[in-house]
Every structure is written in structure tokens, then in C-alpha cells.
Amino acid sequence: MAESAGWSLTESDPGVFTGLLHELGVRGLEVEELWGLDAQLLQDLEPVFALVFLFKWVGHGDPEKMDGKLEEPAGPYYFAHQVINNACASIALLNATLNIRDPNVQLGEELSNLQLFSEGLDPETRGWTISNSEKIREVHNSFARSDPFHLEENRPQDEHEDAYHFIAYLPIGDKLYELDGLKPMPVSHGEIPGGREKWTDMAREVLERRIATYPAGEVMFNLLAVTGRRTALQKRLAELEAADQSSGDVQAQLVDVRDKLQGIEERLKDWEVENTLRRHNYIGLVHALLLESAKQDTLKPQIEEAKQKMKQKIEEKRRKGEMMDEDD
Template identity: 65%
Template sequence: MSEGWSLTESDPGVFTGIMRELGVKGLEVEELYGLDPDLLAALHPVKALVFLFKWIGGDLASMDGKLVTPEDPSFFFAQQTITNACASMALLNAVLNVHDPDVELGEELNNLKAFSEGLDPESKGWTISNSEKIRAVHNSFARADPYHLEESRPPTADDDAYHFICYLPVGGKLYELDGLKPLPVSHGDIPDPENWTSLARDVLERRIATHPPGEVMFNLMAITSRSGYLTKQVATLSKAVEEGQARGESDEWVNAQLEEAKNKLARIEDQFKEWDIENSLRRHNYIGLIHTLLLELAKQGKLRPQIEAAKKEMERKVAAKKAKGQSAEDLMEE
């Protein structure tokens, strides 16, 4: 039996790491704390939005749009055909529809896109689910958990199930790509092609409004090409500065813009380094190390003072609760 798919954290470092290990270059993922124009402008250019929400049975929340079959044969949409794969499915549905000459998909995803052209969404989903490479990369970002057991039962209405989908512009229209639906959902023409996220904001607000009042379990991330955009900007501004110096001129505005672009790019590169460290820690299982350290401390008799101190502290708390008329069971519940 082949290994299953693990749950994936809604974390920009994880999603960026998955793309990198699949060979994607020129894209990264950033967390969004809202859809205010200023927040989105800071991440320009935004290629797609990835939305995490609590799934409600019979999910009709997004059906203000229309299920469609895109005419463009290069349009990529895969259904989710296996449990726990929705994070990578949303990511791939977005990335494989990004048309940007500065973005490289890499050998694995280029082969996937070429192989699946002409297939229906379900067959594309099975193609992804059966990819050993994609499954291995997806699972490699799961937190190490020695006590994790594969769920052998299907989810029930009482379970808290969370689901990833994506929104992005393709051919002048806003699409919602949800692997649990049979086809892409079109939300119509984008009024301002330079500001497609404005329409996406309206759609997301309507969707969030369909959830019970007070529901806060949402997360939003943006797939951007900001690092590549800034790299080109730095190159262009550097050339302008050099040409100005050659003429014996100095443009303070250009110099300031260059410095700002360099600082932004440096912050992104620092963030990449932090994500690399976090992903390394996320993937490592420290339970064995902790168990060995505790076992050695116990053998040396160095844990006994701490155990005795903990017992005395518990006895003190129990006595204090009893003095207030509360039982030891009440203390344990707290």
C-alpha cells in the first residue's frame, strides 16, 4: 500500500518550500492579513490568492459564480481525488495557470502539465495523486509526529475539516479553483485587469459572510513574484544610476528608489533564510532526543528532585482548592 498524504499547515514558508522543491522559480507565498489595497500593493505583483476555511457540508458558499469549462486548452484544473491533498492541489491549480515568462515551473510540473493536457479534471487529479514526487514533497513538509495515526474512517459532520482553494485571473476573468468541485467556478469579467484583487475581495467577503457569525478560522495567502519583480527593478534602477553618473549627473529620486528596492529584496531574502530554518525544524522529530535525555537524567537520579517538587506543588494546589470548597477533580479539569 502506498503512503497517504499528510495534512499541510497554512504557512507561507511551507507553501514556498513546496514550490521550490518541485522546481518552481520566480514565485513565493506571503501571508495576507486582509485585502486592503495597501496590503496587496506591498506584495505586487500578486498572481493568485490561496484561501483556507472551515469546510461546511454541502459547501455552497461560493456558488454566486458559475461552474464552467474554460475554452483555453492550457487552462489547468484538477479535482481533489484523495484526502489531505487540498493544499498542494490548490497550489498546483494556481501555479500551473500563471503565465509569466519570468516564472519557471521546472521539469516535474512542465511534464505534469504536458501529460495532463486534454484530460478531464478528475483524471488530472488522479495524475497528481499518483505522482510519487509530488506526494513525497507534500509529505516532507508535515510536522514530525511519532504518534500520528492514519485516519481509516471518512470525515463526519462533527469533524472540523479545513479546505484550501485558490482565486486567480485567467483570460480577463476571475476563477475560483476548488478541488472539491467538478469544474472551475467563474466569477465573471474583471472590470480592471490591473486590479483583479478588487473583484476577488468582493467574492471572498461574500463567501466569509455565509459562515456562522463569529467564525474566525480563515487564512489568506498570496502567491507573488515579488522577488523577481524587485530583482528586475534593482537592475533597471542600477543601470539608470550608472548612466547618470557617466554623464556626471545624480538623480536623488532614482537613488532613493534603488535603495528602497534593494532593502525590500534583502528583507525577502532574509525571510527565505528564516523559512529554510523553520522548515528544517518542522521536519525534524525531536521526540527521540527528548526521550533519550530524560532517560539518561533518570538513570543519573537527576529527575527525582524535580518529581518531588512537582508532587509537593500539586499537593499545595489541591489543599488550597479544598480550602475554597473545590474538589481535586475540579483542579484536574482546570
């Protein structure tokens, strides 16, 4: 895999993923975080078009023990390789989004052109097409937390540092597929029992098996749902408002749908604020606060506390047998 070439790490955050889609021009989709694999949680987010799974990367593993099999879908599909570092979040999200076929989802000009241009290309070339897209890279990087110093652009990977990876699960045709940009082709998990509408039930079982392969107590997983719930609720609200509202049942449904939509709108506004703060460079504010604290001679306790913490850190490293200089 090539170097990051200007691509920043992306947080596994529903607000970031939703903002990324919206700024690329996608309409009719949001991304929600799932706190578990309960069927009710998934049902509450219907329609769910895809799941994006973040997990600790432990290598490719033994192909003979792989859950599912490498297989190209029978019909039209989109699949791109991850060809540079740090792009796996956007690759997983785009692999999912560009396979969604729903009249309520509009890809927008940027992704529609990408999809059209990519027809007939192999997965690696598609990966390079994404990686060389100035627009996609700019939007991807705009959600990285501000780093005013850029000291770690070419830092070697620490062998003790955990690496994490994003992949997507979604139905293509009548089968459940896993789209992992580091694998040569999509992974088929077979036909979906009960039909395409039941795909999240099958995906839940596949994810549970995958999580079970990790040591007990491992919690470094994150699951996001790519959903059209907001659009579905807006359509349902329009239907209810056009119906005979003398019925108590209709009135109750109106209240429920409006409450759910209000919750979504409030969450979108919160995410917009969080993304604005995420992009802001606070170095000027921090410098001003430190300068004023120094003038008022109130930094000494903090300096002493920092020194004590560093000493404790050094002693802990030494107890573990790891070498550490005083300057580290």
C-alpha cells in the same frame, strides 16, 4: 474521496508553500501571507498571480446560493480534482501555479512534464495523476511535522472535529475563477471590471462576501498570495543600477528596492530554518531530557500538575454531558 494513502496534512504557512514550490523546481514564485484584504496589502506584493484561501469546510452548500457559476474557461487552463484526503493544499497550489502564464515564472521539469502529460485529461484523471506522482507526494509529505509514532494514519474523522479546505482564486483570460478541487469544474465570478490587472480588487470583494456568510466572530480563515515580487524587485534593481545614479530620486528608489529585497531574502532564510526544524524528529531529545529528569527526581511536580489537568478535563467533559473514561 479516497483515503489519504500516505499523504500528510499540510500547514497553511507561507514558508511551507514557498518551500513546496521551490523543491518541485518552480522559480520566480514565492508565497506570502496576507493579514487582511486591504488593497494596499495586495499592492505591496505585486505582481500577485493567485490567492490561496483556507476556510472551515461546511459542506458543498446549496448550489442555487453559490457565489459565481460553474463554467469552463474559454482558453487553455489547468484544473485538477482532489481525489484523496489531505492533498487539498497541494491541489490548490498546483491548480494556481499551473495556470500562471508569465515569462518570469519557470515551472521546472517536474511540473512542466505534469502539465504536458495532463493535456486533454479530465479533472478527475488529473487529480489521480497528481496523487500518484511519487515526487509530488514526497515533497508534500516532507513538510509535515515529524510524527515518530504514526498512530493516527487511519484514525476515523471525529464528527465534532472541524475540517478545513484550500481553494485558489486567480484570473484566467478576462474572468476571475475559483478553483476548488472538490467541485466538478472551475467557478466563474464573471469578467473583471477594469481589466485583468484589476483582478485582486474583484477577488477581494468575492472573499469578503464569502467570509460574511460565516457566523459573526468566525476567525478561522487564512489567505496566502502567490507572488512574483522578488523577481520583479530584482529586475527593478538591475534597471536602477544601470541608470544615471546622480539623481536623488534614483538613489532613493535604490535604497527602497534594496531594503525590500533584503527583507525578502531574510524571510526566505528564516523559512528555510523553520522548515528544517519542522522536519526534525525530536523524540530522541525528549527521551534524553525525560530520562535525565527522572534520574534527578525532578519529574514529580510535572506529573502531579498533569494529573490535576486531566482531572479538570474530565470534570469539564462531565459538566457538558460528554462521557469520558479515566484512561482517555
